[in-house]
Amino acid sequence: MTHPAQPKASHYINGEYVEDTSGAEIPVIYPATGEVIATLHAATPAIVDQALDAAKNAQKEWAAMSGTERGRVLRRAADIMRERNHDLSVLETYDTGKPYQETSEVDATSGADALEYFGGLAGSLTGEHIPLAGGDFAYTIREALGVCVGIGAWNYPTQIACWKGAPALACGNTMVFKPSESTPLCALKVAEIMVEAGAPKGVYNVVQGYGEVGAKLVTDPRVAKVSLTGSVPTGKKVYAAAAAEMKHVTMELGGKSPLIIFDDADLENAVSGAILANFYSTGQVCSNGTRVFVQKGIKEAFLARLKERLDAGIKMGDPMDPEVNFGPMVNENQLNIVKKYVALGQEEGARLVTGGGYPEKDGFWVEPVVFADVQDDMTIAREEIFGPVMSVLDFDTEEEVLARANATEFGLAAGVFTADLTRGHRIAAGFEAGTCYINTYNLAPVEAPFGGSKASGVGRENSKLAINHYSEMKMVYVSMNDVEAPF
């Protein structure tokens, strides 16, 4: 019998499901059991062509609609997503293995928030009037870029499809979105919902594929902009390919973010913050604060309480059970990466405080891991693991810890827990990171910009700033005077 997660076809182009079985197979594996629940096919060159043509053909008409009309479509799509939260969350759980307890609160909800927020902004995207000498003036027109390509990672398939789609469409662009080959299901539902909400055909298209399909999309002359969520190595390749054609980019890449906990921090809140910074989505979150610097005075109390809460609170099991709060890794490859780093941490002399076991059942399961006595030069403190592995490092002084926190090529996020708010702001000012937290961690409301500095990215998603990344300003100079020329 066909599994309910199996979509009608692999791609969604010009308002319809489209299939071409000659593309490479993409098996969809439910991470909780290891079983193949759906089979899709990567886009062939003909499918890529069809999607880009559809997006190109739809763009002028979409951009010619008023911002209010475009916004109405996005807001309707947000309403539909909220109404279907249950079904979308079940699908997100099949796609990623994340527990329903989490997906039912976060994924479609966050997608709907983006659609609603950018839908609300769409009617107020304007240029400005610039008075000049002698009665001349200039005005600016905020214009869409054209066809935008979105390329997603596998940890938040619904959210990423919406975070890229919503601002792109609000500005009058059209989109071709390529989900991660590990989680190809959810974006198809987003595309369906857009059309149901009234988006003209071709405005939002989804094509499946591995990296090579992504690479093909990036260099196509019909494409004006590329927004990637993925790892730093992929980001470097995509940025370079886009630069060769002078295309706009947004890069949301990986991190190894620091979380600093001072002696004076509220212990319970600091432990909660460290949990949110490491174990949500089984640690598969780009902004995770995986280097937890704890001041020596609070260190043992912090470790004891953290272990107590993890031991009592983690509930692994069927991700569809609403009581379960900890799911498997997304796939076998990612599980093996975690295993490699956990072994490395032990070899390099870090102290295993909790975890390190692998439940013996089908699927890709790992217990959450906390390492203490981690040194800055250990591999687990330098490289992004993208799994539930927390490294706790000791520190003495503010100056020392800030320097160590910043000593990384990454700059996605950073956080600090302290009762001294002056110090909190001082540390936030000193962080070399795009997304900072004082006395909390890992929140990403659509109203606030999200993104990284240094190797972690270029540009920002969410907030009014995202509009600048999906539009450009045309200037029109108007002379009110005779034209003077030298000869």
Ligand SMILES: NC(=O)C1=CN([C@@H]2O[C@H](COP(=O)(O)OP(=O)(O)OC[C@H]3O[C@@H](n4cnc5c(N)ncnc54)[C@H](O)[C@@H]3O)[C@@H](O)[C@H]2O)C=CC1
């Ligand atoms: N900053 C952020 O907002 C976020 C960043 N991430 C980062 O994503 C990574 C995990 O996701 P993965 O899917 O493993 O990343 P990945 O870099 O392997 O793949 C990302 C996407 O790029 C595509 N791709 C691969 N090679 C390509 C190429 N040459 N040209 C065009 N597209 C190509 C893949 O098919 C996939 O859709 C982690 O590093 C994580 O930190 C994840 C979520 C959010």
